[in-house]
Amino acid sequence: MLAAHGLTKSYGRLRALDALSVTLNRGQAVALIGPNGAGKTTFSKCVLGLVRPESGQLTLDGASLLGDPGLRRRIGYMPQIGRFPAHLRVGQLFELMREIRRGSHNRTDEDLIHAFQINRIAHQAAGTLSGGTRQKVSACLAFLFDPEVLVLDEPTAGLDPVSVEALKEKVRAVRARGKLILLTSHILSDLDEIATDVLYLLDGRMQFYRPIAELKSATGETRLGAVIAQIMRSADPRSARPEETAQ
């Protein structure tokens, strides 16, 4: 469904993506894992049209994502840091996003809006929201238009335990309905619960891309954190220092 072919992007001398080729399919929740600077963010940003790759192709069902911004109506994005215009009320923020996406969706998905009780804060100025509440608003906006592809950047960071569970539940439900989810998180135990596959990046290249269940049986470990740590120790001398946030 979502295919990268020879995707390359450099920042100065740093190769953030080095001829990355990978295909992601419906019904997958792919966890992007790798050390800092491995290209996780650059890859997500290419999918979202925020970063322009120098070369290579990026397609959604065969149509290039690098040209027509209209294709982004099929993608939802939850950024790591949600910051909204300070004086806009939360309700107006939703109106604005609905306006931008007008005509681009058949149904809207308001499950999270109800789960997070966003209507209670609709009259608050977006600039006065706490970090966790902003995160909830970001999540609602990402899921609102029932997109076929969801890019979630550190979705659980800053959320209270109840909301984390609600969000995980939502991710699992949406994936079961055949959506593609692209996840980055430093909390591997969260990824363990919601991701189906791991795409491990190192220096802008794909190290491996396998289903989590397969990885677990191959390594004999039961936790994703332990799986990743074991693979990194055995595969790459650089990984003598383990993934810093592995749990």
Place this chain on the structure above:
Amino acid sequence: MLRIVQYVVGDILRGKIVLGYTGFLLVASFGLFNLGGDTTKGLIGLLSLVLLVVPLVSLVFATVHFYNSYEFIELLAAQPLHRSTLLLAQIFGVALALTAALLVGVGLPIMLYAPTATGFTLIAVSLMLSFVFTALAFLAAVLARDKARGVGAALLLWFYFALLHDGLTLYALFLLEDFPLEGVSLGLLSLNPIDLARVLVLLQMDVSALMGYTGAMMKELLGTGSGVAFAAAVLAGWIAVPLAAAVWVFRRKDL
């Protein structure tokens, strides 16, 4: 795009900065008109104030707005929107909010004290300057990744156009006084939107002594009618070119 502009304007107008800007302009305008008693003096004082303050506020406010809205602009850029639509909506939103402040803070006092051709010209050029310097500010902001650099560049632009350019022009013309320089001086004048705005207002006033060297020369060269048309056209170019450049850069920018 209009809807996004509307939300940007609404957001800015609910903030305190534009309110403060409006209040400052109101107090200064009423003060200047009541100080001398003569409305011409009041207008000249207001002109000097507007030519300094409007570019400065537009530049600083617009760059800071861009960097403060960066995460939201990024979120909008991930939506099914053209980059050009997104940036133009931000620029027009900021410029229109500043325009609203000027209409109340400068426009209202002028309507009360000096509803003359000169007064209306002053309102018109102050609005145009808001657009010119908002566009320049966004150009600086999309070029500089870092907030400090962007705001610094904006301040340098102000320093150059408000203070340095006229001095340099005068110095250049002084050095080259033996040559026929009418065309050159007109060209140098065109390179500074603040000078163009000053000349546009002063051409209505017939006080060439205050025009500065380039302004006086332009009046001699072009006369009032075609002078106004020329200056207004070049000033419009000062809006269009930075706007187009900012959009060109933003469309290719990695967010």
